[in-house]
Amino acid sequence: MRWTLKPKPLEDKIKNLARALNVEDFVATLLVQRGIETFDDAKNFFRPTLDHLHDPFLMKDMDKAVARIEFAIANQENILVFGDYDVDGTTAVSLVSSYLKTYYPNIATYIPDRYLEGYGISFKGIDFADDNGFTLIIALDCGIKSIDHVAYAKERNIDFIICDHHRPGEFLPEAVAVLDPKRNDCSYPYDELCGCGVGFKLIQALGSKRNQTIDDFIPYLDLVATAIAADIVPMTGENRVLAYFGLQVINGDPRPGIKALIHQIKKQSLDITDVVFIIAPRINAAGRIKHGNHAVELLTEFNFEQAQQFASEIEQYNSDRKELDKQITKEGLLQIENNGEKDRFTTVLYQEDWHKGVIGIVASRLIETYYRPTLVFTKSGDKYAASARSVKGFDVYNALEACSQHLEQFGGHMYAAGMTLKEENYSTFKEAFEKQVQQTIHPDMLIPEIEIDAEIDFTDITPKLTRILKQFEPFGPQNMTPVFLTKNVKDTGYAKKMGAEDEHLKLFVKQNNSEGIPAIGFGLGDKMDLTTHQKPFEAVYCIDENEWNGKISIQLRLKSIR
Structure with a gap:
């Protein structure tokens, strides 16, 4: 492990921001490291609002996409919503299809089979559209490189609207509209949306033509937040706003499919990490083990009892997936060795x-x-x-x-x-x-690297600091959970290994005369010798809240010790 202490920003910037916000210098340091340098930057960061979302028509071809969909509806065309089999694709298909169905019935969905068709737009999918009288395909989270597929569809009088976020090749497909903020000729202000995020901008644009406001789209944000979390896109700008409000929907009034998944795992309140490690793998498991259609069925089902049935099937797929990946990883490691x-x-x-x-x-x-x-x-x-x-x-x-x-x-x-x-x-x-x-x-x-935001003492860890750090959420790339370094740490004699194979480490640590703090190090069981007999060590960690029997206490989540 390489430990890298992030360079400290200019002292003037830190002091000015600390004064403006009335916070400690090292909190201001964390903010400046994230590009937040003024009171207004901090206000936008700590108080996201849906007003911060950009006008969807700033995206190249959005006007063409909306016009083609409205033309299709006016002429009673059949529309096929097509998307990839991963979380981003299935949430995007669920989002766009369920929105369109609120005012137009001739909508169907198509997820390619991972094994028979592979990734992205498939000829088989276009043949399905042709055989079933679809004249417009809206492709989500795929299609930016599907030049041959779009040409093949055109020969069959099927139009394409592509909503993608992957990097384009040298040429774009000849679709009616190509929505992709990564297009060189697209001046949309934020180009890190996921596929479901691009789908959200499409329904936002469609809604604006029907006098709908952003409030009408809040119920769809549980899907968008799930996709943002699963696709590991930067947690900045529009993504952070969408994820922030999407988490509120997930924890408040999620769609029955997501509610059924949460019901399965019996967790009270979910943060973005829970979405990444608990919700997303289950949605993904459908396309990995069986078929991505099962995920779309779950996410578009509005009867809770039926959604629970789908969720329990997906739970089984996820168990199968875990067994498979454990077995294949073992075989892969053996192959490297042999x-x-x-x-x-x-x-x-x-x-x-x-x-x-x-x-x-x-x-x-x-x-x-x-x-x-x-x-x-x-x-x-x-x-x-x-x-x-x-x-x-x-x-x-x-x-x-x-x-x-x-x-x-x-x-x-x-x-x-x-x-x-x-x-x-x-x-x-x-x-x-x-x-x-x-x-x-x-x-x-x-060499794996741990980036450290700041060196602090345990006396700096106060309930006020924990409250402020909580407001940095949701975390993700470019806004990661703050990581701290503390030196001259000692275990108070409670060190023990945990886990089925003693792979984790549990400590109770102090620094000088500070109060003791519980600490847990997942995967650090083999480092226990560094902590015995009151030997001083250095610790790199995140500050966590631990909830037990209704009581919340501070604990350190150790990332590395030496």
């Missing part, structure tokens, strides 16, 4: 019977042991298909682009991507990718 590939710059593995639905999760798991860009391949029809995951700071999408002559297709983001290739190209691609990463990755990127 192939003598511990010292490479990349992990690229293939096994034909690995379950396509969990290879992305397995890639993330493997990075926990071998911290480097990782690709996990399996057999998909007559091709090899893979999910890629990257390490902090390294753009895996760019690396794939540099090796694209070996690939059939690829798409994705800086940290996660998918691809297919022909069997005979696997070995040459594997070596080309290794060479590309070796030449372009900085050696430091191969």
